[in-house]
Amino acid sequence: MKKVLNPVFLEGVQIYLAEGQGFTVYLTYLVILAALQFLILFLPTLDPQGWMGSANLFKLSFIAALILTVYFTLRFANQEFVPWRFLPLKHWFHKEGLSLYEVAAAQLALLCLQAVLLLLLASPLLVWAGAVARAAPDSILSTFPLLLFYSLAYGVWGLATATLWERRGESRQIFIRCFFAALLFLSSLLYLPLNAVVFVFFQLGERELAPLVFWGWKGSAKAVHWSFHLFLLASGLIAYRWALKREGYL
Numbered sequence: 001m002k003k004v005l006n007p008v009f010l011e012g013v014q015i016y017l018a019e020g021q022g023f024t025v026y027l028t029y030l031v032i033l034a035a036l037q038f039l040i041l042f043l044p045t046l047d048p049q050g051w052m053g054s055a056n057l058f059k060l061s062f063i064a065a066l067i068l069t070v071y072f073t074l075r076f077a078n079q080e081f082v083p084w085r086f087l088p089l090k091h092w093f094h095k096e097g098l099s100l101y102e103v104a105a106a107q108l109a110l111l112c113l114q115a116v117l118l119l120l121l122a123s124p125l126l127v128w129a130g131a132v133a134r135a136a137p138d139s140i141l142s143t144f145p146l147l148l149f150y151s152l153a154y155g156v157w158g159l160a161t162a163t164l165w166e167r168r169g170e171s172r173q174i175f176i177r178c179f180f181a182a183l184l185f186l187s188s189l190l191y192l193p194l195n196a197v198v199f200v201f202f203q204l205g206e207r208e209l210a211p212l213v214f215w216g217w218k219g220s221a222k223a224v225h226w227s228f229h230l231f232l233l234a235s236g237l238i239a240y241r242w243a244l245k246r247e248g249y250l
Contacts, residue, residue: 008106077158115151156236163243
């Protein structure tokens, strides 16, 4: 009888949601985001009425949500939480007889699911911050697709890392953290609008970023930023496929 649902996807849902292994992570994510919002509101002035005029609350809250969502999505994709509960890829390919497409589709679906769940958890806090800062409704709504896109663009590298170093948990955890920090640092160093945090901050503030000028060629900051992140997403998928091939699953 043909399987209705992919067993690799069902395994992730069973572990994170049915067994509740992901609930502690979701709670940690919410607590950190809420604590950062509190610090944004009250630390600068310690004025109980200060929140009424906090125009930057939404921008800073979204930046905090962006960093946290991308970071936690990377860690979910890298199977850093309860890694011993996941069956190895060899089991799915050789014992269950799943194809490359089935395994890859299931892992990508789990990546999307985790990104959406984190987005849903953050949405009440972001909407509240937008209301406090009197942000335009379209500005608030536009942040959610951005969060999802950035989570997927970076998250696919977690899948590639988990596949490449499947049996070396510590190595892949170190790599993911270095990869995330290096991208944020190097993107700012090479060209400031490449950095997602800087780009979003200027976009929400409706401020123009300097275009990229290279050997007489001039490109808008938006075009360069989105081209870079689309390249990041595509190269992550290619690296994921290469990792599967290197481990002998292709």
